[in-house]
Structure formats: structure tokens, C-alpha cells
Amino acid sequence: MKLTRPRRDQQSETIIALIDVVFFLLVFFMLIGRMDATAPFDVAPPVAQSGRDMPAGGATVAISQTGALALDGDTVTREVLERKLTQMLADDDGLRVRINAHRDAELRHVLPLVGWAEAIGVRDVVLVVTPTPAP
Numbered sequence: 001m002k003l004t005r006p007r008r009d010q011q012s013e014t015i016i017a018l019i020d021v022v023f024f025l026l027v028f029f030m031l032i033g034r035m036d037a038t039a040p041f042d043v044a045p046p047v048a049q050s051g052r053d054m055p056a057g058g059a060t061v062a063i064s065q066t067g068a069l070a071l072d073g074d075t076v077t078r079e080v081l082e083r084k085l086t087q088m089l090a091d092d093d094g095l096r097v098r099i100n101a102h103r104d105a106e107l108r109h110v111l112p113l114v115g116w117a118e119a120i121g122v123r124d125v126v127l128v129v130t131p132t133p134a135p
Contacts (some may be wrong), residue, residue, distance in 0.1 A: 022046070058095055058096030065102040067109040082116065089121055098130040 061081065062070040076084065081134050089095045097117050101110045117125050 005087060012014065019120045056102075058098060058126075059085060061085075061113065063101040063109050063113070064104050065104045067105065085117065085122070086120055093121070094124075095122055096124040096126060097122050098126045098128055103130070 060072055062073075064070075069076050069078060071081050071084055085095075085097065099110065099113060114125055114127075
């Protein structure tokens with residue numbers, strides 16, 4: 001008597017090959033694709049200048065963490081700051097304004113001041129930054 005084992009159906013391995021192809025395509029497109037939005041025109045971001053001395057002259061505006069303002073070491077309100085800077089600009093049309101903001105100050109305190117300074121004709125706005133310490 002001859003015993004035979006029942007035949008097992010040969011499983012198709014085409015699904016494994018398909019998964020490999022899809023995986024390779026996914027990796028390929030992730031490597032060549034850009035994940036960020038691109039501008040429709042060329043954008044060259046500004047270059048930070050650290051390690052240089054601060055430019056002399058002009059006015060220094062300090063912004064605290066809470067948004068309090070100081071002009072050349074004296075605490076002022078926004079209205080007084082605007083009036084004094086306008087007067088300084090009338091005396092010196094090449095006025096330079098240095099903005100020294102606390103690192104935890106919110107942008108809503110800093111950016112309107114930069115925009116306002118530009119609107120009244122300040123030609124040079126310097127944002128004071130702390131360089132990253134060398135490792």
C-alpha cells in the first residue's frame with residue numbers, strides 16, 4: 001500500500017514582491033521629494049553676523065520677557081518710545097536702532113516694533129543675538 005501525502009497548494013509569492021516594490025518606491029520618493037513648501041521665487045535668507053562688535057551710535061531698545069520696553073536704559077511706554085525715536089530720526093536721518101529682546105520674549109512684542117521703525121524711515125535695524133557657544 002502506497003501512502004501519499006496530500007498536496008499542498010503552492011502559495012504564490014507575488015504579494016511579497018509587490019510589497020517590496022511599493023516599499024522601494026516609497027523610500028525613493030521620500031528621498032527625492034521635498035517635504036517643505038517652496039516659494040514661487042528665489043529666496044536668499046539673511047546671513048547672521050556674529051563675532052563682530054556691535055555698531056556704534058543710534059538708539060538701543062530693550063524688550064523684556066513680558067514685553068516691557070526701555071530706550072537707552074530708561075523704561076518707557078510704547079507711545080513714549082515712538083515719540084522719542086521719531087524725534088531722534090528727525091535729528092539724525094541715518095539713525096540706527098538696536099533691538100535687544102529677551103530670548104523668551106514673544107514675537108508679538110518684537111516684530112511690530114521692527115515694522116514701525118521701518119515705516120518711519122529707520123534705515124538700519126540691528127537685532128542683538130547671542131552666538132551659540134563653541135563646543
